[in-house]
Amino acid sequence: MPNFIIPLVAVIMFAFALYVLADVNPSAAPLVSIVTLVNTVTVCAMFNALKAGTALAYVLAAGTFCLAAFQNKDSLKDKINGFFAPGVVLFVAASMAMLVCLAHTQPLIHQWDEYSFWAKSRQLVKNHNQLYTYYKSSMLGQSIPPALPLTSYFFQRFCPDFVEWGVYFAYDVLFFACFSAFCGNFDRSKAGRAAAMFVSALLIPYFFGITAHTTSLSSIYISAYSDLPLAVLTAGTVAVYMFSGRSDEKRIIPVLSCLVYLTFTKDMGFALGCIALFIIFFDIVVSKKEYIFFKIKGFIGKIATGFAMLAVTAATFLGWSRHLAAVLSLDRTDYGGEAGMGMVEILLNGVKEFLIGPKSEKFVIMQDKFFSAFFNTKVSMIGSGLIVVAVIAVIFLAAVIFGDKNSRVRSAVMGVTSLIGFGGYYIFHLLLYVYVLSGEAYSLASYERYIGTYYTAWLFMALMCLAFATVNSKLANGVLTGFMCCIVLVFGYYIRPENIFTGVNRQSFATRRSVMKKVEKIAPAVSNDDVIFILCGGDEGERWFTYTFEMDKNFIIPNADFTSAGENDAETTALRRQEMKDRFEKYGVTHVLIDHSSLDFIHYFADMFNDSDVYAPMSDVGPTMVSYYKVNYAEDGMSFDFVEGGVVDYD
Amino acid sequence: MIKKLLSLSATAVLLLSLAVSLSVNCGCKAVDYIRETNARKSGQLQEITLSDADFELSSMKKHPSENGLVATDGDPFIIYSCNMLLSGVSFRMEYSMYPADMLLYWTTATQTEYSNSNMAVITPAKDEEGLFYVSVPLTEVTGIRIDPTTVAGNHLVFSDFVINPEKTLSEYLTFDSYSLMAVGIYTLVLFAVIRFVQDFFTKKQK
Structure with a gap:
């Protein structure tokens, strides 16, 4: 646990320095602090200097803090007092509480895509002290940008080994920093409003994450997926701008840092970054305050700001593409998928097909599905997208009605620009479903999760506008407090103690824990050089991915069935054995691990296995057993010698 | 004021x-x-100890050679029909595979079907391996059903199966996370x- 306090302190120190030296709003300072430190790490890591970059980030935090303290040594007490705005206090309290809770319950990595990328990448980066683009591994998604893995790395810098819940802790600190930024408009005298905002922000992820009564554990706050970080960061970026309190370039520079981070989060982060800067740009345009950008005054200054934001975002995106091209010889513009189109192609083709036609059959079907999903698919605790949009509209309306003259216009404009952003985001996802996803597209797989990202960000933005209105209006404060009460009530109605992260117990994560036990069983026989083929019969992939995560020191060859077929059974057997041999030789497989055999596998391959006498024959390998074999290559085929295995004791 | x-x-x-x-x-x-x-004092709430024979089994059968029960598919449960006040259940369970979700359902005079509205999640004790418990608000029940695992083929051995186990005041007042x-x-x-x-x-x- 102390290993995690050091990075948290570093974040707070740098936040303090930002507040004192760069006049960043104290509530927004923790967020700007994290994103700036991690951006530093990211840029260094892209030049293969991850360790040095991390050291640099810590030095930067400590150095600027000392500078800030030294420059203000006479008024240090006042400065510290000013720094601990309600948002910052809540940020620190929530982070510490979360640290204690996670260290106590020790949740494990447990979701499918966490094994394949989202947690796997954190594990690899920690174990290699190098960005995952620089070495071969069993991980998928090597081209995904690295901001979140490196945030995790930054927070684990002082842990001797990779800590699974440390990934969650890094994410949660990032969330709380954003929630603090949402409270940017509230000083000490408005701590009540800050509490209302923070509690609402804390529960809103559940509002979109759990849509039915359920007994299972929700992964919110204990997940390495990027959907929620994207949502919260998009809103956080807007918050850093909104509550800055300055009207010159110092207002925009922290936003640039956020945009860089957002774009480094995921490819979709680039799209969301563009939406965020679009919203910010129009807010600058309609804002009445005199605005100066590096001495450029008036409207031209505003335009220059817009270009600066766009340039930084685009440069970040292109920078990562260049990195991929240089290190992996990978073309990131190719999105693959069904049509094998590049991103620009998808957009151009998609918009053309959408507006002018002619539309393909799939396009028409998906378009109808997306249209009706907006009205019918439950995306939140209270209902469909339509209802969510209605709630958001009511909050924007309250902000417009109760705000003062300037904030009225701004709230109205932000309502419109964020609506346009939603339209763009929604249509972009329609295009992704049409062109990139194949089979699962028709069932709208993960629709709630992807679209939920924007709803979440949008609701936060509406609340920020409301926060503006509360300054002069007690009624707006009433709306905010009332909203918090509603969220708490809905939460109380839907959530059972075992649904949320505090409910993690020794029964949670059964799949993961059973795989851990099996790996433990064969561990004495496994060396790091082993290249392994793993058979998980009857599994759709989850167990297999769990193994790739669990056996992180080994190379696990890609999973695929043997499908050759001949005229008769004997021929098929011969063909499949040849197919297996070819594939094993291609990857240099040294060992075979059997988690669960399948009837098919037994039929075609069983007599190649030399089982030990004491151990049950291969055909019995099932849920309670595991076995590990060495591969013997010979001229006329292969055979497998039993090395380790047996019945696993789960107690 | x-x-x-x-x-x-x-x-x-x-x-x-x-x-x-x-x-x-x-x-x-x-x-x-x-x-x-109060309910305990007046005799309305009673502690009862049960054995495997007291239950009606569904998707479960006796293990052919050893003690205990085996799940025949992924949705096994055991039912105990009764007419009494329920405050909770505790039991020990050995298993051959991690059991995953464990649930307690109950029926009442008005709610005669087992459904999600009358349901509680069974959790493992913090400090003792193999001990499970669940508490529910005091309810007059006509039957309880326990779903001990969602894993087909799981071999389960129950022991110390107690309905309405007594709890101390400190157990009531502990703060969980x-x-x-x-x-x-x-x-x-x-x-x-x-x-x-x-x-x-x-x-x-x-």
Whole structure:
């Protein structure tokens, strides 16, 4: 646990320095602090200097803090007092509480895509002290940008080994920093409003994450997926701008840092970054305050700001593409998928097909599905997208009605620009479903999760506008407090103690824990050089991915069935054995691990296995057993010698 | 009184909110405790120990060679028909595979089907491997059903199966991480609401 306090302190120190030296709003300072430190790490890591970059980030935090303290040594007490705005206090309290809770319950990595990328990448980066683009591994998604893995790395810098819940802790600190930024408009005298905002922000992820009564554990706050970080960061970026309190370039520079981070989060982060800067740009345009950008005054200054934001975002995106091209010889513009189109192609083709036609059959079907999903698919605790949009509209309306003259216009404009952003985001996802996803597209797989990202960000933005209105209006404060009460009530109605992260117990994560036990069983026989083929019969992939995560020191060859077929059974057997041999030789497989055999596998391959006498024959390998074999290559085929295995004791 | 409340400082309001949410949380637990002790004294609530033979099995059968039961598919459960007051269940269970979700359902005179509205999740004890328990608000039940695993082929051996096990006052009053979080959140909620009320009415006095 102390290993995690050091990075948290570093974040707070740098936040303090930002507040004192760069006049960043104290509530927004923790967020700007994290994103700036991690951006530093990211840029260094892209030049293969991850360790040095991390050291640099810590030095930067400590150095600027000392500078800030030294420059203000006479008024240090006042400065510290000013720094601990309600948002910052809540940020620190929530982070510490979360640290204690996670260290106590020790949740494990447990979701499918966490094994394949989202947690796997954190594990690899920690174990290699190098960005995952620089070495071969069993991980998928090597081209995904690295901001979140490196945030995790930054927070684990002082842990001797990779800590699974440390990934969650890094994410949660990032969330709380954003929630603090949402409270940017509230000083000490408005701590009540800050509490209302923070509690609402804390529960809103559940509002979109759990849509039915359920007994299972929700992964919110204990997940390495990027959907929620994207949502919260998009809103956080807007918050850093909104509550800055300055009207010159110092207002925009922290936003640039956020945009860089957002774009480094995921490819979709680039799209969301563009939406965020679009919203910010129009807010600058309609804002009445005199605005100066590096001495450029008036409207031209505003335009220059817009270009600066766009340039930084685009440069970040292109920078990562260049990195991929240089290190992996990978073309990131190719999105693959069904049509094998590049991103620009998808957009151009998609918009053309959408507006002018002619539309393909799939396009028409998906378009109808997306249209009706907006009205019918439950995306939140209270209902469909339509209802969510209605709630958001009511909050924007309250902000417009109760705000003062300037904030009225701004709230109205932000309502419109964020609506346009939603339209763009929604249509972009329609295009992704049409062109990139194949089979699962028709069932709208993960629709709630992807679209939920924007709803979440949008609701936060509406609340920020409301926060503006509360300054002069007690009624707006009433709306905010009332909203918090509603969220708490809905939460109380839907959530059972075992649904949320505090409910993690020794029964949670059964799949993961059973795989851990099996790996433990064969561990004495496994060396790091082993290249392994793993058979998980009857599994759709989850167990297999769990193994790739669990056996992180080994190379696990890609999973695929043997499908050759001949005229008769004997021929098929011969063909499949040849197919297996070819594939094993291609990857240099040294060992075979059997988690669960399948009837098919037994039929075609069983007599190649030399089982030990004491151990049950291969055909019995099932849920309670595991076995590990060495591969013997010979001229006329292969055979497998039993090395380790047996019945696993789960107690 | 109201005037005093309106003129409290932020810190005082925060402390007050914390005190209120803490005492409400403890109060609710104490009320549960008192209700249960009274029911026990009057003989309405009784501790019963059961064995495998007392249950009606579904998707489960006796293990052919060893002690205990085996799940024949992924949705096995055991039912105990009764007419009594229920406060909770505790039991020991050995398993051949991790059992995953474990649930307790109950039926009442009005609600005769086992459904999600009358359901509680069975959790493992923190300090003792293999011990499971679940508490429910005092209810008059006509049957209880336990779903001990969702894994087909799981070999389960129950022992010390107790309905309505007695609990000490300290067991009632312990704060798990959920109730600590709830206290934290309710403190902030109360704080925000009181500050809003203060804010709302001070203007009118001006």
